[in-house]
Amino acid sequence: MSELEFYLFNFGSYPAVPHVDDTERRSLYIDLPNEFYDPIRGQWYLDSYFDTLIFGEKLGFDGICTTTQMGGPIGMTPSSMLPAAYLAARTERIRIVALGPILNTYLSPMRAAEDIALLDNMSGGRLTVGLPMGHGQNWHAAGGMNPAYARQRHWEAHDLMVKAFTEPGPFEWQGEYFHVPYANLWPRPIQKPYPPVWIPAAGSRITFERCARHHYTYQTLFSPRKAMLRNIKSFREVTRQFGYEADPKQVAAVLFIHVAETDAQARLEAEPHLRWVFQNMVRANQYDAFPPGHFSPESLRGFLKGGGYRDRDIGDLTYEELVDEGWALIGSPETVSEQLQGLADELGAGRVVHIADNGAMPNWMVRKSLTLMAEQVIPRFRAPGARPVWAIEDPRPAPTHSQLGAHMGEHPASAVPEVVMPDGERVDLTTAHVAGARDSLPAAP
């Protein structure tokens, strides 16, 4: 079997909401009154969501993911960064994948760069960051950002962030959308040159070009196998234009997965949840999914004419279609392993984003499925011993004092903290409290 990396992903939905058929616009995005939100229930749904992700480390996943979902019950994490910070504190070594800050919701990309750098430090260098445009429905909740300029503003924000990560500050940025007179990033990220980036995207040309140019990981949206395959193929073609063959690790496929003792049991458990999430959570009106400029007219043409568009409402998909079209892998460990192998071969994907809560499964059911996944499926896709990437090599460059000491020995600081004492002498602050070690430093020029 081919080697795969596994990333645990959940919706974190607030499930106690009306069925879409009972809402005015047949969608839970944007308009569902927040009077349906009960903070006590909500806190516990969030708690379950976090518990499951934290459990991901003990299970042996390679990473755990957070997302940004705004203005509705589909996900209760309006920023991927805050939950990622919490998960970084509650775990030790597993990679934290924040999928991701929507750059257009930031007033300045420097704020996003600061958050990313800070989170990379807080996690000890375990951060992977996704840079999605955000889905169309976000634009009505995202504080008035104009989708008509979204793409250009997004990529200018990206370029400014990358410059802040990689070039000495302060520098001045004079762009179309941002003027930052003093771009000076503090703190700087631990990972060099900056945390790995994933690009979750539907698959417009410009996105593939950017993804390929920067050697980022392309993450599919959850979509049928056919659409994933088409997009991944296009992405690979674009990487070839940039003179290289995409590494399997540069492709992350997003899948609903549910494992149970038998195929029949797995269906019994998963079907109602899958139907619920497709009928309710992911259903969006076309005008909300395609706000003006979210796609270019050319991309829309490709979408409408290239077979990426389905006339049928996504909520009407049958269980058989969900499984046959490759949206979801459901079954015994044996069945799921076979399907996963087939899919990985077909897509050439080296990373799997495993959606485990399928919308809003209870924590105990998710844990059963995930335990079977971890013990009986994942080992088949790993080198003998089945260690996750972070157990093979610690992602943290200096998690202990001894490692810090070694680092300081090898890399003298470029400045020492100095303090002027009452006698006018400047001394080294680090030894200023030790009698006899309070040595005067050379006077400042």
Added chain:
Amino acid sequence: MMAEAAASTWKHWTEPSFVDVDGLSSAYRRKGDGDVLLYLHGAGLTRAWLPLYDELSHGFDVVVPEHPGFGDTALPDWLTGIDDLVLHYDALLDALGLEHVHLVGHSLGGWIASYLAIFYPHRFDSLTLITPLGLRVPDAPMTDPFRLSPELALNTLLGEQSANYLEYFDRGDETEAMIHAYAESITFARLLWNPRYDVKLDRRLTRIQTPTLVLAAEDDRLIPSAHPKRWAELIPGSELRVVAGTRDEPTGHLVIIQQPEALAELIGSHVHASVAPSSGAETAAR
């Protein structure tokens, strides 16, 4: 605007002319004799010569350009705000060699027209605003124009009898029409996604010196009737008229296709009153 020029066969299609406006090939349609009347369209119903235009052409030399990013005029990178359109139309009039014109604007076109009258007060001999958009009117927001399904759009724009007007929305191949409408909505969003109004208008409209007629609909479900009323209050000496529909069909936001004859007559009377030597009847009335 679209690269693939399939035959345009829908009912109200006519071949546009093109004029170079500071490097932008701008589509327009022109017909009729008399004083020149520049008509600025709303955020749709492009690529057509509407019956209203034809009615107007009986008394005027009617020029109907398509805004940058609408119809067959491409969306230029520089178009990011209403001021860009104001400069564009000043240049378009120069390019067509038109010194003085009468100005009519519907909906989005009304917003543009008002700014032309604000910034070029000597160029326009009269101004007619039909169900204009752009003002912030407390407690009477515009219906969100970016969240309309085709069905909801018809109802919002035309009310219960919208089925009578489907021919005006036919643009041939459905997919291409959808893509074209999407492209136009991008231009519209550049101008008006957020905020969905122009706070500067309140002060600026009071500078308009051109004789102005504001035309409202009876049942405008896109822009509440409080809006035209407010426009008329702010523009000095302006007159507010409500365009009447029929018993079964009150006029709506697209009064331009519901009542083209009545509308042309109202515009004609206003224009003639504006240029008559003893003009200023509206002004005097206030």
